[in-house]
Amino acid sequence: KVVIISPCLYEGYPVPVIPQPEVLRSGAYSPIAVWTTASPFHAPLPAGLSPLSGYPASLGRVSPPPPSDTSSKDHSGSESPISDEEERLQSKLSDPHAIEAEKFQCNLCNKTYSTFSGLGKHKQLHCDAQSRKSFSCKYCDKEYVSLGALKMHIRTHTLPCVCKICGKAFSRPWLLQGHIRTHTGEKPFSCSHCSRAFADRSNLRAHLQTHSDVKKYQCKSCSKTFSRMSLLHKHEESGCCAAH
DNA sequence: CTGGGGAGGGGGCCC
DNA sequence: GGGGCCCCCTCCCCA
Numbered sequence: 387k388v389v390i391i392s393p394c395l396y397e398g399y400p401v402p403v404i405p406q407p408e409v410l411r412s413g414a415y416s417p418i419a420v421w422t423t424a425s426p427f428h429a430p431l432p433a434g435l436s437p438l439s440g441y442p443a444s445l446g447r448v449s450p451p452p453p454s455d456t457s458s459k460d461h462s463g464s465e466s467p468i469s470d471e472e473e474r475l476q477s478k479l480s481d482p483h484a485i486e487a488e489k490f491q492c493n494l495c496n497k498t499y500s501t502f503s504g505l506g507k508h509k510q511l512h513c514d515a516q517s518r519k520s521f522s523c524k525y526c527d528k529e530y531v532s533l534g535a536l537k538m539h540i541r542t543h544t545l546p547c548v549c550k551i552c553g554k555a556f557s558r559p560w561l562l563q564g565h566i567r568t569h570t571g572e573k574p575f576s577c578s579h580c581s582r583a584f585a586d587r588s589n590l591r592a593h594l595q596t597h598s599d600v601k602k603y604q605c606k607s608c609s610k611t612f613s614r615m616s617l618l619h620k621h622e623e624s625g626c627c628a629a630h
Numbered sequence: 631c632t633g634g635g636g637a638g639g640g641g642g643c644c645c
Numbered sequence: 646g647g648g649g650c651c652c653c654c655t656c657c658c659c660a
Contacts, residue, residue, distance in 0.1 A: 558649090560649065
């Protein structure tokens with residue numbers, strides 16, 4: 387029996403711990419200064435909240451570098467056969483018609499978008515940020531060009547979505563929803579090949595790989611293939627590639 | 631050591 | 646501009 391509990395029923399949801407509107411009023415402050423302790427506009431943290439201590443190590447961690455000189459997201463460039471999903475991704479990236487349909491191009495990185503707003507958001511979040519970062523997180527050293535992007539990032543520190551069952555906190559409502567399924571046992575994502583079901587779509591996707599004859603991730607040294615990149619990494623770290 | 635499930639995070643896109 | 650959703654990814658744990 388599955389009981390679906392809306393996260394909105396939780397008292398502590400969501401309670402964003404972000405500066406008050408007057409602190410964020412545009413034009414009245416230096417964006418960087420807002421997030422520095424030296425700022426006269428600095429919003430004091432709630433009692434008991436100490437962002438610089440007591441956080442899990444994962445919160446402040448810097449994303450680890452890619453395991454190799456190839457980007458972690460650019461693992462499709464192998465000679466291995468391409469799955470349906472991968473093919474869809476490939477076509478998305480390389481279909482000349484798709485590119486042709488995207489008329490708005492970033493003048494900084496040449497990435498193209500089908501809508502002007504899409505290009506605008508890209509520039510706001512990324513390319514402009516490379517040259518004109520303004521909003522610094524006071525909890526870590528990350529910088530963002532827009533207040534919206536910074537606010538989204540701050541949630542990973544403040545963790546405003548709290549599970550009332552166990553008290554665990556999350557940065558976004560949908561993460562809390564997924565967590566609540568671990569309490570309710572709800573598993574809405576079913577495998578079409580077997581009877582298994584999963585609470586998380588990503589885990590179903592990983593499971594589907596186990597049904598596939600074609601493993602997406604191949605060891606460059608021994609050509610052995612794996613269903614997950616993490617398994618390939620473990621394989622490489624265990625010594626297969628030690629010779630090179 | 632390997633394979634797979636569970637849980638969770640970050641960023642992008644769409645509405 | 647913000648929320649919801651999606652995709653990709655990582656880490657941990659266990660058989």
